Amino acid sequence: MKHFDYIIAGGGCSGRSLAVRMLPYLKASNKQLLLVDKLPKKGNDKTWCFWEEHADVFEPVVYKKWNRLLFSSHFIQQELNIYPYTYKMIRAADFYTYTDEKLSGNPHIITIQGNVERLYTENQQAYAIIDGEVYSSDYTFSSIPRIQNKRPERYQYLLQHFMGWVIETETAIFDTECATLMDFKTPQQTGTSFVYVLPLSPKLALVEYTVFSEQELATEDYTTALKQYIEEQLHCKKYTIKEQEYGVIPMSDHPAQRQQGRIIYLGTAGGFTKGSTGYTFRFIQKHTSAIAEGLTKSGNPIISSVFPNRFKTYDAILLHLLGSRRLSGEEIFSELFEKNKAKQILKFLDNETSLMEEIQIFSTLNKKEFTLALLNRTLKTIA
Template sequence: MSGSGLAGMSLLMRMMEEPFFDDKQILVVDKAPKQQNDRTWCFWEREQGLFEPIVHHQWQLLDFFSKDFCTTLQIDPYCYKMIRGIDFYQTVQRKAITKSNVHFHYEEVKSIGNENGKAVLTLPSGKISADYIFNSILFHEPKIAAHEYMLLQHFKGWVIETSTPVFDSGKATFMDFRVSQEEGTTFMYVLPVAANKALVEYTLFTEKLLPQEKYEEALVQYLSQYLGIDSFTIEHEEFGIIPMTNHTFPSVDGRVIYIGIAGGQAKGSSGYAFQFIQKRTEAIVNSLKNNHSLHTDRSFGVKKFRLYDSVLLHVLHYKKLNGDKIFADIFRKNPPQRVLRFLDNETSLWDDLHIMNSVPTSIFLKAAIQEIFR
């Protein structure tokens, strides 16, 4: 396994849960062990998933704000959940200690490929061959073709603590678009875990990153203007970049299987990745157990949602409509459960028609025709 982030460790955890893999030698290779709380993953699901024991907090009430539409979303039967990176890494690592067939090796991965019917991983110290390599390392930025789009979802978040209770820990802010949209689609979200503690994150969908001080200025301004918080301590901070693109990432190359962002598991039009990674890693485990193909599903549903992603990226790329207006229209005209299904690539055509009717037809239909016939 090449890479020990969310995708690699999710796959490892699922393999360790299955007796089928107990007699298989599993090697995880990365440049260094994961020992920092470098990420916070948020996602929604209807039932308890594999990582339910380490869910740090969860909500069924979500606030949505834009300049012309605000509401509280009741998302039952879904729960919106938060998992901290350090809890995730430590849980998988503790499980791995109990498995004599799981090994870790820390060295920079230079490249991966296929040789003589085997997958081959190249390190400074030499090569390692295996029946399969599951790779989550993005070695190079993808080359974006003329008909493809690439936006960056970039975000900076602070876990802040206040001296007085100011948060409702039973309700989170899912998207707050009341902040300036000058840079592009921009929103805040606020995830309270206690009355005096919350993760507050500033998120943008743009082609370029901002200077670090701009993220911090935006966070300070938001806390003061919308939450009335001028005094706080920063317990933890994180920064991340997720590609939002309709570029086709590799799925399988011989004995090399791509997972995570390197395998295209970040949804092109939103950047959501946690649940798509869980679906992909679960499918890999089931395919290996049952000797089925490891290729990504080429079903109509997969193609359908790739088209939807391309259409939204088209609209955002050419600035046909602001992202805050798009999301506001969708949440105003649909029950939140339908929107969450849509963001999960799980809606029916009937649901899709309702979503499509929520946004300006003249803009989105024209974009769809251009994407279909380009």
């Protein structure tokens, strides 16, 4: 049986983020890490967007940044001053190439392609069965998707599903300094839906149609909505589709198990997808950076919490409200953006506000509906 000090199962966003962040620690402690993914991880399988105040380790692969954002709905149209934040885009292809360069040839890291069939923990060791072979480690970090036994009587389960096109237009129609964060001028019958537009050049942009609902749509529903938005809202009739992206992100308040003996879960598998928005990238960065810091300081990779638990409750309330459809997502987000500074909203969505700041934000929202959603959620969880 082969032994490594650490195994990272799943070399996607969180697995590679952790591996890169662990490099100084591995060198200083002379430890060995095995990184395994079932796929070769080449090509642009997704695009990550997020906001941050300061440059972090993946700044060299930031593809595009915006200092101005636009929020638009049937109720309001608002340009958002997001200072001190910058909205950033990383293309997965660049992230994989960059992390490959950082990791390959490093004497402390072995990367392999293989299918992780099982993970288990026994006698203070973690075990991974990879393509039929057993590997042991002191700790295994896993981002491999996990099957959850759903409990709809207790928790809310929505999907954030989206299709995006990188389109090239014949004329220059995009303001490259301003990205559209959310535009709700889309059909709302199938659930909360909006489009975001990320201009890459005056003639090139990623236009993404996003829906929060229980079920995915048929392919033609996404394409119809995208065509309609491009024609009616962007006033563009002639364009070429250069790339297409499709994705589904789970949105739920079902608690995620963060650790099982010597197995530590990362990324979406570890519950680092924000239940109410689907944003994950920044939470992955915070978690993996905390693990690397814990290892460096004390050799302990177990992190008690990355943010206060009350944010899980806020996400759950918003999910219950969206699920109940008593208020539409368009109404909720319009009110939020109309009555609060963008900087505060982004800080809140990053789970970084203080209780006082949260009370200030809640005081601007529909108190009756939020209180009902809180009661509904509390009754469900104690039933």
